[in-house]
Amino acid sequence: MRSLFVLEKREEKVVENIVFMAIFVHYLSILLITTVFSVVSFLLHRANRLRRLRLPPGNLGLPFLGETLQLISAYKTENPEPFVDKRVKRYGSIFTTHIFGEPTVFSADPETNRFILQNEGKLFECSYPGSISNLLGKHSLLLMKGNLHKRMHALTMSFANSSIIKDQLLVDIDRLIRLNLDSWPDRVFLMEEAKKITFELTVKQLLSFDPGEWSENLRKQYVLVIEGFFTIPLPLFSTTYRRAIKARRKVAEELSKIVSERREGYERGERKSDMLGALIGEWDEQFSNEEIVDFLVALLVAGYETTSTIMTLAVKFLTQTPLALAQLKEEHEEIRVKKSKSEALEWSDYKSMTFTQCVINETLRVANIISGVFRRTMTDVNIKGYTIPKDWKVFASFRAVHLDHDHFKDARTFNPWRWQNIPGTSCSGNFYTPFGGGPRLCPGYELARVEISIFLHHLATQFSWVPAEEDKLVFFPTTRTQKRYPINVQRRY
Incomplete structure (x- = not known):
């Protein structure tokens, strides 16, 4: 009897399990059907909405x-172009996609890009991922809008125009580049050395600091800040972003100390003709330390990251194009032969570097350090027969235009001679926007050209070099070489 009772209990348990599994499968089926129905409904609703708009x-x-x-x-490969090529071929040069969490209208059309850039503050406003906004600070030039942006943009340009470079900055650019190159061993990581140079030049321009332990420690923190630009802006889920936030805090603390010291000096009558001096005392409105620090943080990033990458890639492309490298060396040897070994370059020397400017133009076009710009619509925008709803993201792609064979012959080949005034090889400025355009045109574009030109001059006249190992380009999260472009160098004298 006891055995029979146990058997009956087991049978009841089995039946209970079967019933439970049946109920579970039933509800799971309902859940799956509901989920599929919801997804299909969502996709159909979205498609209908797109057609209606x-x-x-x-x-x-x-x-x-x-x-x-x-x-x-x-964009993690050497050839990201198929992402755009396939969509342009299927949909045209303006298409809708969904990237970085938002529906986005992507423009590979030069006329549309110009329309977006020129209507800044009217139909479009700047809009960047939260990670970048948080790390730069709410008072950075990149995020400013309206009249304040216009005024601060003008101030920045006033410290980087041709006359200021010629009369004040050129001597420091030449000196600091020489100083860096004099310390090179037989093997260097060119991208790392270029970043040291551009960071030191930017610190000198903004704060009047010469290279030293303080500036190098600050630069190391900047590296961590920039690494956090294209991460999930949630410290709990991203160690890179958490590390970037910590580094940004250290950068702000160091810059705040400098700002406070300079304020005290200003009150004692001490004056310095740099950007910080203008922000503290020569501007017609008083900025807080926090506002000044945010402003300086963004300018240091702008001067440090992009220019150093162009320097590195110009050397990489020249090395891969021996005829161009030979012509560039010839141009700079003609300048150097007229000077003593230690004699600094002058403004007239820079202006005579005509082929060098072709090399810089072509490096900017092929590499596209700034791939494009994000904007957000301020109202419904009608363009090319389409309507982009208010609050939608748009992306004006400079890269897609620069690498379009319809605008540039053999567009994906490095060819600096296309920028010379030879019939059939000249390029229309309507399709060339490496520094953006409109009210947000990069204020330091001329300064960047001068720094790159002086760097190429001293590199070409003082060294010969060969790549130490093969290195590839990648374009995400920023344009760079995978291995920081290691080269073996030999001094020529």
């Missing part, structure tokens, strides 16, 4: 993720 054609990809993974995957 007359948005540019395109594909928003998966819910929530969109096409972000495809874009990142493409």
